Amino acid sequence: MENANFESNSLFELYKHLNLPVNLIDTAEGFSIFNLKEIGFELPYRSTPYRPNFFSFLFIKDGAGNYTIDDYSFEVKPNSVYFTNPSNYRTFCWEKIEEIYLITFDEVFLKKHINKEVFETFPFLLTETVKPKIVTDEFYEIIERIYLQILAEYTGTYHYKYKIIGHLLAVLFYKIKEYFWQDYNPIYEGNRSSQIVKSFKQLLEKHYRDLSSNKIDTVFRVQDYANAQNLHPNYLSNVIKSKTGKPIATWIAEKTISEAKALLQNTSISIKEITFKLGFSEAAHFSNYFKKHTKTTPAQYRKDVSESR
Structure with a gap:
């Protein structure tokens, strides 16, 4: 594929570049959520290198694959949560997709629909490289209820749906912050x-x-x-x-x-x-x-x- 090391400002741009369907992505507000199974990946699928200018969360209930960032390769397994932010080039590979929800959002969305001090409230958003984390069944059920509610709002037609999504996304952030990053110090990350x-x-x-x-x-x-x-x-x-x-x-x-x-x-x-x-x-x-x-x-x-x- 041409234009390796592609830089994308949105998931819509990235999927168009990768010749993937984009009909599930609403470009209006810099936010998207859907089950990757609905995209119709031809498995196994491996992307070309790209660098996103947006944030993403993957919630893997049933699926398998890996992400590579620089010299790091991370395996994603069932019951895992994976977060990435705008930073280095990466590739992703999917071997199995049954129930994997992807949420993407940009900085403008965060500041418009959560608050302008979002990076102070949720400093983990500034992390550089984060390994996928396998969570307990109990915690996965908690976050699953939240992201499925976000999906319901996203596919609705309410006038204030993105404001509602912003509030629900903040709830999701608080749950993840408490579970993973309660004592996280963004200044120290190992080197x-x-x-x-x-x-x-x-x-x-x-x-x-x-x-x-x-x-x-x-x-x-x-x-x-x-x-x-x-x-x-x-x-x-x-x-x-x-x-x-x-x-x-x-x-x-x-x-x-x-x-x-x-x-x-x-x-x-x-x-x-x-x-x-x-x-x-x-x-x-x-x-x-x-x-x-x-x-x-x-x-x-x-x-x-x-x-x-």
Whole structure:
């Protein structure tokens, strides 16, 4: 297949690239849920390498396969839960699919339908590499009830269905946090490189939250992120690139665009005010930056979102 090492901003993009059916995926809100059995994979199935720009949970009640991220390969078995976030390139392989539910969501969805401090409430979302975890029958029954309720809302036609899904997803996060990550410290993940990545992600999140709340008005440079960890900027850049597969400038650009989209979608403040909230000195500069990364202007993006609702 062409275009190996594909980067996808959504599951819809990924499945189209892999020539898989996309009829079960609603592209409206950056969220999806379904049983993989309904996709109709020709088993055994192995994907080409890809890097997602979205989060995902797999709930494997009856199925088997494996995921590979960098040099790590993880086997998934019945009664297991597997979480991935936007990070490194990976592949997946399925040998058996009977009842495997996949939930995907992006950062804009999380902040719109859960809360803007979602990464503080659920710090495990910033983990780098997580092994699938086999859970007890009792716990699986608990989370199964929740994700099946999410599915029922997803396939419904209620006006507020995504708000309801956001609340249910938060409940699911709390259950998973209590079961797996009650004492999780996102700074420490076993080696120095992982600590650097986690610290960078946390500082990136905090910095843009401070920009959005007008606590600060200056965009950080790579040097500023390096200074925060007493590192040489070249070393920080190398660690981020080697551990995540993305240059640090890409992380900063994606975060800026994500925050811009959230503000354009979910607030009525002017584009000029958004310009200053994100640390740009002029609206024209912000507009050009946004168009460079999205192929549309902030005004057109806001108009398109408004008309689609």
